[in-house]
Amino acid sequence: VRRVALVGAGMTAFGEHFDLGIKDLLPMAVTEAVASVDKGFDRADIDAAWFGELTTTDGFPSGILVDSCGLLDVPVTRVENACATGNDALRNAVYGVGSGMLDVALVIGADKVRESSARGTFWEWMGLTRDMAWDYPIGVVAPANFALHVNRYLHESSATREHLAMVAVKNHHHGVTNPKAQLRHEITIEQVLDAPMVVEPFGLYDCTPQSDGAAALLVVGEEIVDRYTDRPVWVRGVGLGLDRVMHQHKADMTTFPPTVKAAMQAYAMAGVGPADIDVAEVHDCFTGVELIDYEDLGFCERFGAAALIESGETAVGGRLPVNPSGGLKSKGHPPGATGIAQCVELFEQLRGESTNQVDRARLALAHNIGGPTAVSAVTILGSAKG
Amino acid sequence: VSIRVVGTYLPSWGTRDARAVGTDEDALTIAVECGRAAMVDRNFDVRHVVLVTRDLPLLEGGNSAALLAGLGLSASTGVVEQIGGAPAALDAVFTAAPGTLVIGADCGSGVGCGAAAVLLADGRGIKLTPVARVQRSLPSRARGSDGSVHDYDDPRLTRERGVRAALADAGIARKAVAAVGLGPKDAATLCDGDAPRVPTTGASAPLFALAALADTRAGGLLLAFEQASMTAAEVVPGSTTVRRREREPEPLPKQRVTPGPEIRISLPAYERAFDAKVRLEAGCCPHCGTLALPPRHRCLGCGAEGEAALTELPRDAIVYTTTTVHTPVPGLATPYTIVIVELGDTGVRLLAQVTGAPPGNVGIGTRGEMVLRRVAERSGIPDYGYAFLPESGPRAQVAR
Numbered sequence: 001v002r003r004v005a006l007v008g009a010g011m012t013a014f015g016e017h018f019d020l021g022i023k024d025l026l027p028m029a030v031t032e033a034v035a036s037v038d039k040g041f042d043r044a045d046i047d048a049a050w051f052g053e054l055t056t057t058d059g060f061p062s063g064i065l066v067d068s069c070g071l072l073d074v075p076v077t078r079v080e081n082a083c084a085t086g087n088d089a090l091r092n093a094v095y096g097v098g099s100g101m102l103d104v105a106l107v108i109g110a111d112k113v114r115e116s117s118a119r120g121t122f123w124e125w126m127g128l129t130r131d132m133a134w135d136y137p138i139g140v141v142a143p144a145n146f147a148l149h150v151n152r153y154l155h156e157s158s159a160t161r162e163h164l165a166m167v168a169v170k171n172h173h174h175g176v177t178n179p180k181a182q183l184r185h186e187i188t189i190e191q192v193l194d195a196p197m198v199v200e201p202f203g204l205y206d207c208t209p210q211s212d213g214a215a216a217l218l219v220v221g222e223e224i225v226d227r228y229t230d231r232p233v234w235v236r237g238v239g240l241g242l243d244r245v246m247h248q249h250k251a252d253m254t255t256f257p258p259t260v261k262a263a264m265q266a267y268a269m270a271g272v273g274p275a276d277i278d279v280a281e282v283h284d285c286f287t288g289v290e291l292i293d294y295e296d297l298g299f300c301e302r303f304g305a306a307a308l309i310e311s312g313e314t315a316v317g318g319r320l321p322v323n324p325s326g327g328l329k330s331k332g333h334p335p336g337a338t339g340i341a342q343c344v345e346l347f348e349q350l351r352g353e354s355t356n357q358v359d360r361a362r363l364a365l366a367h368n369i370g371g372p373t374a375v376s377a378v379t380i381l382g383s384a385k386g
Numbered sequence: 387v388s389i390r391v392v393g394t395y396l397p398s399w400g401t402r403d404a405r406a407v408g409t410d411e412d413a414l415t416i417a418v419e420c421g422r423a424a425m426v427d428r429n430f431d432v433r434h435v436v437l438v439t440r441d442l443p444l445l446e447g448g449n450s451a452a453l454l455a456g457l458g459l460s461a462s463t464g465v466v467e468q469i470g471g472a473p474a475a476l477d478a479v480f481t482a483a484p485g486t487l488v489i490g491a492d493c494g495s496g497v498g499c500g501a502a503a504v505l506l507a508d509g510r511g512i513k514l515t516p517v518a519r520v521q522r523s524l525p526s527r528a529r530g531s532d533g534s535v536h537d538y539d540d541p542r543l544t545r546e547r548g549v550r551a552a553l554a555d556a557g558i559a560r561k562a563v564a565a566v567g568l569g570p571k572d573a574a575t576l577c578d579g580d581a582p583r584v585p586t587t588g589a590s591a592p593l594f595a596l597a598a599l600a601d602t603r604a605g606g607l608l609l610a611f612e613q614a615s616m617t618a619a620e621v622v623p624g625s626t627t628v629r630r631r632e633r634e635p636e637p638l639p640k641q642r643v644t645p646g647p648e649i650r651i652s653l654p655a656y657e658r659a660f661d662a663k664v665r666l667e668a669g670c671c672p673h674c675g676t677l678a679l680p681p682r683h684r685c686l687g688c689g690a691e692g693e694a695a696l697t698e699l700p701r702d703a704i705v706y707t708t709t710t711v712h713t714p715v716p717g718l719a720t721p722y723t724i725v726i727v728e729l730g731d732t733g734v735r736l737l738a739q740v741t742g743a744p745p746g747n748v749g750i751g752t753r754g755e756m757v758l759r760r761v762a763e764r765s766g767i768p769d770y771g772y773a774f775l776p777e778s779g780p781r782a783q784v785a786r
Contacts, residue, residue, distance in 0.1 A: 119716050123647060132652045133659035134680055135737055137762030137769050139711060139718050147709035148726060155707070155750045197712045200746070248679070248726055248735035249686070253707055 003222040003385055004097045005232035008037040009347035011215035011340070014332030015182045016114045020212070022057040023068040025110050029214035029337075030069045033106075037218060038229040043069075046218075047102040049076045052089035052109035053336040055124060065108065074106070082129070083283065083370020084240065084262075085109060086215070086339020087377030091238040093219045103221050109341075110214035111334035118210060129372040131246060140247070143199035143207055143286060148247055149373060150288030151201060153254040159306035161201050164287040165192035166309045168205045168329055171284060174316060175326020177355045180341075182209050182332035192287075206287040211332030215340035217347070222385070233350045236272070236363070237380035239265030245374045254303075256369045258376035259296035263367070266378040267298075270386065272363060274298030277320060277380075279349050279358040280365040281342035284327040293367060294322075297378075316356055324349065324356040335370070342366035343379060350383040387484050388511035389626050392597040393424025394502045396585060396632040397493075398742040405499040405585060406638055409719050410741055410759040410773060413441040414449055416501040417491040418456035418758045420590075423629040424487060424503040425457065432457075432505070433485035434464040438475040438589040441494045442467055443760075443768045452770050455664035456758040457487075458698070471497070471612035472567035473519070476592040476619055480514040482506050490589030495535055496527060497588030504593055511626040512600060517607065517618040518556035524548050524614035545572060548614040558618060563606030564599060566591035576609060588612075600626035633778050639744040646716020651764035662696060664770050666756060668734055669694035679734050700730030701756045703774055710746040718762075721745040725774050729756065741773035748776045 010032025012025050020028075034041045049071065053061045062076035079089040086109040093105040113121055122141045129145070130136040140148070153159065169189055175181035187205055195203035218228075225232045241261025244250055250257075267273055274297055282297065284290035291305035299320060300308045308314060314322040325331050325345040328338060346364040348354040362383045369376040395416055400406035407416065417437055425432065435453065442449055450465035468474060475490040482488055484507045491501040524547055526538040549568060553559075553576075561578040567587050574581055582598030584591050592610040599605070605623040609616060661667065662681050669681025671694050676687030679699065684691050708725045711718075723740040725748060740748055741759050748754070754776035761771040 119644065119646070119714060122715050123649070123717070127650075131680070133655040134663065134771075137649055137764060137771075138724060138737055138739055139715055139722060140724060140737070141711060141713070141715055143713070144709050144711050144724055148707045148724065151709055152707040152750065199713060200710045246737070248737045253726075 002098050002100050004094050004219055004235045005222065005225045006217050006235065006343070006347050006381070007220050007225060007228035007232055008033045008041060008218035009216070009344040010036050011180055011337070011344045012213050013180045014211045014213035014334060014341070017112070017212040018114065022110055022112050023064060025212065025214035026065055026108065027069045029108060029110070029216040030106065033216035033218055038231065039227065041218060041228060043071065045104045046071060046074050046106045047104050048096060049074050049106040049108065050079055050089040050093045051076050052079045052085035052340065054080060054082065054085055054111050057112045057115050081377070082375050083285070083335050083338065084368045084375045084377035085336045086341070087366055087368050087379045088240055090217060090340065090343060090379055091240060091377060094235050094238055097219050097221050100221065103224055105219040106216060107219055107340060108214065108216040109337040109339060111336040112212040113210040113334055114212050121210065135246060141199065143202050145373060146286045146289055147199045147202055149253045149292065150286065153288060153292055154201060156254050157303040157306060159291055161193060162189060163291060163306045163309055164201065164206055165189045167284060167287040167290045168192045170315050171323050171327040171329040174324050174356055175330025178326050178331060179355065181326040181330050182211055183330045201288070202286050208285045208328040208333040211334045213332060213334040213337045213341070215337045215344050217340055217343055231351050233347045234382045234385050235379065236382045236386050237266035237270030239263060239269070239378045241376045243374045245372050247372065254292065256292060256296050256373055256376060258374060259293060259367065259369050262376040262378040263297050266380045270380040272380065276363050277365045278361045278363050279324060279346065280320065280322045280367065281325060281327065281345055282322055282367040283369045284323060284329050285333055287329065289369065290322065293369070297365065297367060316358055321358045324354060324358055339366060339368045339377060343381065346381050350381060387482065387506050388509050388513050388624055389504045389596060390430065390507045390509055390511045391424045391505040391627045391629060392502060392593060392600055393420045393422070393629045394500070394594060394597050394632060395419035395423060396500045398633045398635060399638040400499070400635050402635060405635055407493045407499045408741060410739070410761065411493065412443045412760050412768060413439040413491040413493050414443050414452055414456070415758050415760055415770070416493060417453060417489045419631055420501040420503040421457045421487055421489050423631045424505045426629055430505055430507050431485055432459055432463065432487050434483065435459065436466045436468060436478045436482060436486060436488045437491065438468045438470045438478055438489065439491040440469055440471060440588060441491070442469065452664055455661065456770065458665065471588050472591045472610035473612050473615050473617035475589040476608065476610040476617045477519065479504055479506070480516050480619055484508050488593070490591070490593045492586040492588035492590045494588065498586035500586045500590050500594065502590045502593035502597060504596060510624050512596060512624040513622040514619045515622070517620050518558060518616070520552040520555045520616045522552060522555070522614035526613055544613065549611055552611065552614055552616040556616065556618060560607060562609045563604050563621060564595040565609040565611070566595050567611035597628045600628050633742070641719035641721065642714065643719045644714040644716045649717050649762055649764040651767055651769065664758070665696070666699050666701065666772055667696035668699050670697040677732055677734050679736060699734060700732060702730050703727035703754055703756050705748055705750055705752045706735060707750060708748055723748060727774055736772065738772055738774045740776065742775045753777050
């Protein structure tokens, strides 16, 4: 198979962009990605694009991408795979370029969560994820979707609400130096525990903010990498895993089987294991989810996540820094852009350019879990071709 | 015809003197509660159901199917949906044939909240004989065409030109064993000795009175009033079983309702799900017996495809996981508690809201039962399904 590399990456700041529409955010992300290419990039080189967007804003997504970014001759495929959308868009582009049918692809993700009222998004999201007759009216809003898992996890494991709070404190600390992050302030364990309850066991600081933003990657085939950069970031592995959709059909809610499946595919493709990963950006839409991710991705044994977060090894400076960008928790979470933005951070980490740089980062992992906790995408990036 | 069983239901909320229905209850769900209580022994073949209430949820149609599904009766069972109060319910009892379940359900303003059902069959139960019917008009309460309630609010007028005039018309001068459809003071003046106090004054009231008379084995005149109308019956004592679903009440939890968009509904999806959802039945694979809720085309166990027959699920449930939503959700009353429960030993799980207990009152491992509730009102349509009623713990059920 033809090897594939990232030669450029860029993103808008994540936040409540009431003043910017999707037609503004998309060209901003593309322009930043193009500007990051060391030897210059002509957007006329783009053979095809994959556009990840969860909910459409201002109408027909693919058309809006080409129209707003000066890409009228580029074929676009829209990808929607719940919170795994961004990394799945990259996965599809990797298949396209890896096949040799294309040389240069644009992967872009965007969403404007704050285009709806703060609470109006609850029903939009439930409409995307719930069985219309059986589950939709029950009111499993996004935090409840994960709280049903995390409460069972807290019941079976030794983890406590304090361990959840440690995730929030760590990721807020990481986000302080990230100019693209939405919540750039330190918090304390006490603040997390004392915050107003949103959905038990998640208080306000256990939850990701609602965000707008866009992120873009430029993906090229191995023979032409040199045209653009001498410091490419190689896509070493991709994976996508699914599960039964309804919560009542998930036998063990202390784990996310889609993550396990996606990770196994990505590790196998890369020929590496969890012990080889130097830095990771994982899905932490709600604090407890990051703990379950540690176990599903193989960063620790089952029910070992409480000890791992307690040890500090997943903070920058530790053995396996997780979410140096601030994660979804601090950086923000416009779902279509989230996975792409993780790869933007890891692109910078692997080139030694991050604002929160991890020492000797050579192999990196990005991960999302979402929708009705029934889909996960994992991407493994490396500074070496492998 | 005799009354073999009386089933009663009182909602969990309010006070002993003034019960209140929960936001997930209506006349239909409370009718199902008392009807299932009456049929709990399953010894009788129920061929007709008469529901008397002034609060039918679906005036344009659809109540009967939901009622039969909730009661677990065949869709070919005869149903009468009758608008009426206490006299109409008493009338329905002594005009019914054996094999009829007569239900009175009250949850409107001014008549209290509760429901009671009597199951009629040949045998040695309480017997009723008609004494008098009087239909007179004194609309001291009226609902305008927009649904708004108008009260004339003159209790003495109602007493003189309603109750007393009706008794005079019927030529009844003797004391009764029970009088319903009136305030407790007015009822007491019409009765000998300890007249039973009943929790409602609407259609369920004479049926609650019959439950009380079954307990005390008292006989005599039973008077049922509504405004200036009356039905009177002679109660002949007999052997009648009483099944009560009456928990100790607790105050309605403080919830806030955030205005929001209408919760949308797909009627094809509603109709496809109806039988399994309102009867609480799973698809059962004809090849390997694997149960599926909701029923599905392709079996979870063996992969066989095709339509699976529906099979009844147990209603005893244990909480696998739970959460309580505090953040305001448009269109829903918050906080509310969600559970995933396991049903009996089937391995089948169900996602549901908690009912009959304050939010946050259940944990993993809490036991309870699944009960029919109006899970939501979606674009004006009551969406019936099952909610988890936790065991009442120290507040034990009042059972007799």
